[in-house]
Amino acid sequence: MKALVYAGPRKVEVREVAKPGPRAGAVKVGMRYCGVCGSDIGIYAGKHPRAKAPLVLGHEFVGVVEEGNGSGRFTAGDRVVAYPLLSCGTCLACRTGTPHVCRSLRLIGIDVDGGMAESAWIDEGVLFKVPGSLSDKAAAVVEPLAVIVHALHQARFKVLDSAVITGAGPIGILTGIVLKQGGASRIVISDIDEGRLEMCRAFGFETVNGRTASVVDYVAETTGGEGMDLVFECSGSEGAAAEMTKLARIRGTICMTGVHKAPHAVDLMEINFKEQTLVGTRVYTQHEFGETVAYAATIGKELEAIVTQVVPLTGSEKIFEMIADPAVRTVKVLVDCRK
Numbered sequence: 001m002k003a004l005v006y007a008g009p010r011k012v013e014v015r016e017v018a019k020p021g022p023r024a025g026a027v028k029v030g031m032r033y034c035g036v037c038g039s040d041i042g043i044y045a046g047k048h049p050r051a052k053a054p055l056v057l058g059h060e061f062v063g064v065v066e067e068g069n070g071s072g073r074f075t076a077g078d079r080v081v082a083y084p085l086l087s088c089g090t091c092l093a094c095r096t097g098t099p100h101v102c103r104s105l106r107l108i109g110i111d112v113d114g115g116m117a118e119s120a121w122i123d124e125g126v127l128f129k130v131p132g133s134l135s136d137k138a139a140a141v142v143e144p145l146a147v148i149v150h151a152l153h154q155a156r157f158k159v160l161d162s163a164v165i166t167g168a169g170p171i172g173i174l175t176g177i178v179l180k181q182g183g184a185s186r187i188v189i190s191d192i193d194e195g196r197l198e199m200c201r202a203f204g205f206e207t208v209n210g211r212t213a214s215v216v217d218y219v220a221e222t223t224g225g226e227g228m229d230l231v232f233e234c235s236g237s238e239g240a241a242a243e244m245t246k247l248a249r250i251r252g253t254i255c256m257t258g259v260h261k262a263p264h265a266v267d268l269m270e271i272n273f274k275e276q277t278l279v280g281t282r283v284y285t286q287h288e289f290g291e292t293v294a295y296a297a298t299i300g301k302e303l304e305a306i307v308t309q310v311v312p313l314t315g316s317e318k319i320f321e322m323i324a325d326p327a328v329r330t331v332k333v334l335v336d337c338r339k
Helices: 038-044 142-155 170-181 194-202 215-222 238-247 268-273 286-305 313-324
Strands: 002-008 011-016 026-035 060-067 079-082 119-123 127-129 162-166 186-191 206-209 228-233 248-256 277-280 307-312 332-336
Touching (some): 002 313, 011 313, 142 170, 142 228, 142 248, 142 277, 142 286, 162 215, 162 238, 170 194, 170 286, 194 206, 215 238, 228 238, 238 268, 286 307
Parallel strands (some): 162 186, 162 228, 186 206, 228 248, 248 277
Antiparallel strands (some): 002 011, 026 060, 026 332, 060 079
16 A cells, blocks of 8 residues: 655655554554644654654544444444554553653654555544544544644633734644634734735734734733733744743733744743743643544634645655745645545
């Protein structure tokens, strides 16, 4: 069967690979779509510390059950998405009910072969049926949506909270979508990519282009210097780390949604003096993932709207070069695993 394989730094190949065989507790899933994640971009660049070539990429996938295992939980024709986290089960986090922050957390598509392939055998215990009203393209966005559901739980978001989001990538835009659907009073999002900001304005968010304006000044001017209730840092950038305490109000909450790959300076004195809360997030719980599958059906059109390109599996060898090209204006890119 065909699969998109990470072959080494800055090299991916569409290869013929051996079809995985049946195994106990698993079902065969024929893949439909698989999303490209920021972690996949890091793997392609050769910067992911755990991903080793050769590796079939992809952990954001939707597919159809083709063969069951006799348990009756899933039958042929069921559309499914997968909770892709692999926890050890023995560390402190796992023993205390938080396996999503397992000390040795692994993921499908990073530590083991993933979903950018024609098919795969997936443990049925991590599969969730897709609601009938949710399209395949929208279902392929469930995994990153679960990141946002967890982040809003961590930030303790409340109806009518105001929020500023730094970074208008898929995670930042999805954060805005969920905040709006949840009743946020204001949503401001900043980025340096005007194409992505155009999409944000179409969703009804206030936008600031960091190339030409200061989001700190904009928030100060529009809040009378008070700041916003919540800050969601989704960019992973040094500049955003320096500014985020200035964006949050006294006793506001800063939620670290994007992952910072290097230590960055943060104004800790401002956290002290304004009694701000700084909270981290890492993926999501399996319960939250299941909640997200059901929730996705209520915002299916918005999830489809962030999908800007669909690339056939057979033509996906240049997909990361396409994503890196600013002229293409990508937001969320899917691989069609059937073509």
